Amino acid sequence: IMDPKKLVEGSAKHPQPGKVFQYGTAGFRMKANLLDSVVYRVGLLAALRSRKLNGQTIGVMITASHNPPEDNGVKLVDPMGEMLEASWEAYATLLANAATDEALLELYKKLSSDLKINGEAPARVIFARDTRASGSRLVGCLIDALEAAGAEHTDFKLLTTPQLHYLVRCVNTKGTQYEYGDVSEQGYYEKIGAAFKRAMKHRKSSGAVTVDCANGVGGPKLKELLKYLPTKAEGGVDIKVINDDVVKPENLNVQCGADFVKTNQRAPPSSTTKPLERCASLDGDADRVVYYFTSDENIFRLLDGDRIATLAASFLGDLGRQSGLAEHLKIGVVQTAYANGASTQYVESNLKLPVICTPTGVKHLHHAATRFDIGVYFEANGHGTVLFSPAALKAIATHEPQSPAQQAALETLQALTELINQTVGDALSDLLLVEVILAHKNWGMREWLDTYVDLPNRLVRVEVRDRNMFVAVDAERRLESPPGAQAEIDKLVGRSFARASGTEDAVRVYAEAATRGEADDLAGKVANVVR
Ligand code: NG1
Numbered sequence: 001i002m003d004p005k006k007l008v009e010g011s012a013k014h015p016q017p018g019k020v021f022q023y024g025t026a027g028f029r030m031k032a033n034l035l036d037s038v039v040y041r042v043g044l045l046a047a048l049r050s051r052k053l054n055g056q057t058i059g060v061m062i063t064a065s066h067n068p069p070e071d072n073g074v075k076l077v078d079p080m081g082e083m084l085e086a087s088w089e090a091y092a093t094l095l096a097n098a099a100t101d102e103a104l105l106e107l108y109k110k111l112s113s114d115l116k117i118n119g120e121a122p123a124r125v126i127f128a129r130d131t132r133a134s135g136s137r138l139v140g141c142l143i144d145a146l147e148a149a150g151a152e153h154t155d156f157k158l159l160t161t162p163q164l165h166y167l168v169r170c171v172n173t174k175g176t177q178y179e180y181g182d183v184s185e186q187g188y189y190e191k192i193g194a195a196f197k198r199a200m201k202h203r204k205s206s207g208a209v210t211v212d213c214a215n216g217v218g219g220p221k222l223k224e225l226l227k228y229l230p231t232k233a234e235g236g237v238d239i240k241v242i243n244d245d246v247v248k249p250e251n252l253n254v255q256c257g258a259d260f261v262k263t264n265q266r267a268p269p270s271s272t273t274k275p276l277e278r279c280a281s282l283d284g285d286a287d288r289v290v291y292y293f294t295s296d297e298n299i300f301r302l303l304d305g306d307r308i309a310t311l312a313a314s315f316l317g318d319l320g321r322q323s324g325l326a327e328h329l330k331i332g333v334v335q336t337a338y339a340n341g342a343s344t345q346y347v348e349s350n351l352k353l354p355v356i357c358t359p360t361g362v363k364h365l366h367h368a369a370t371r372f373d374i375g376v377y378f379e380a381n382g383h384g385t386v387l388f389s390p391a392a393l394k395a396i397a398t399h400e401p402q403s404p405a406q407q408a409a410l411e412t413l414q415a416l417t418e419l420i421n422q423t424v425g426d427a428l429s430d431l432l433l434v435e436v437i438l439a440h441k442n443w444g445m446r447e448w449l450d451t452y453v454d455l456p457n458r459l460v461r462v463e464v465r466d467r468n469m470f471v472a473v474d475a476e477r478r479l480e481s482p483p484g485a486q487a488e489i490d491k492l493v494g495r496s497f498a499r500a501s502g503t504e505d506a507v508r509v510y511a512e513a514a515t516r517g518e519a520d521d522l523a524g525k526v527a528n529v530v531r
């Protein structure tokens, strides 16, 4: 049970700095020195959430993903490894903004009674952090809260964000028919390693990839995972790890990592790969991955989340047909409005699969993906995964193959259900998924790129007086307010939309057109409408 005296004393150790905080798309995120009181209060909420769910384990991840080293952040993970249920985000915001220690105690009690929480129910919380210098101090704030709230807690130390999501699901499914895996970091590697071997069983070697780990937690974790994978000689992939310096946390995400590569449309300056060589970059907490290479003509080519989604959807479609399960496996792709129009067109016209467009934020995509037997979702920035419905899992597990070819496809499909992280986008798992597919298709980067041609596009950030004026509808593809703005955009040629960012104080304008010049021109014109 919660100890009121401890709660107030703990709060006094981590005072609210007189700022207004908001639980956003990615939890709370800011300069790390502002975060102590926020983490303390998130700890309290984790305990409440666990008690509300009768002692199911809740996860707390301390990370600021692709943001600079001096930032940090905190977010909650729900029992099945999903993001915190949306209605609870508001409680997190309320707690973070309680002005005094006593006000915090009162609010805790009020939430507890309003939400009909049994104060005597067990509370269980597990947590982890990325490699930021501020991480261990913030863990201290979190532990103070969990002690005050009377929550059982386990510190899993340094993990990637998706590893923590995995563990939360494992704890909560332990001993049930939905057991997800062993509740340990090693269990994660064993599961993925075994699945990868199985997925590669009908293939030999598949070349090499150089992985830029953003100097973040993905570096040591990928190196650990390699110990569970077949070597190149054993028919595995030759994975070369670079930018894995976590000894100097000030290097995190600096001139490297998935966000750097996607935003700057170029390889990390430290990269020494040659033309056509396969490269990938993870972000700071390893929940995003993008691929790239330089062409023969020395042109940088990015294969982002859209490309991973189309590759995965295409391969899963093949496996469905080859295993004789096609009619039991309705595959769909979920994207946001930022997906390149050529990728949407490719999925609909070539793969003949349905596409759903949702608002930005992985929780929206994840949710929509559950509407398919196999739901492939990716944000263009490289965050995404593939979800298998319970019915699909059952069909894949129990289908009787009618031929050796069906058998082989089925085995690969079964392996993929284990290889792919079902809780959240996972760069390590996604990386191996791409490698498996390229090996099966016998493709290099060129063949993957040549599946379709991206439309020229431009993303600009526009500073505005008040971004809350911009209300988007229709999966953020149209502006409902300010009045008249959408009518102006509709007069222009090409596809463009404007929406308020959920993570920065700005409006983002995306434009896509037939040529580079037209895309730039369109983006400029829409930016002027918004300004
Ligand atoms: P906002 O700032 O709301 O556009 C950005 C990314 C999202 C998502 C979130 C959370 C773009 C255009 N937007 O959201 O894809 O990843 O951050 O990290 O890349």
Ligand code: ZN
Pocket (backbone or CB within 6 Å): 065, 066, 283, 284, 285, 286, 287, 288
């Ligand atoms: Zn991330």
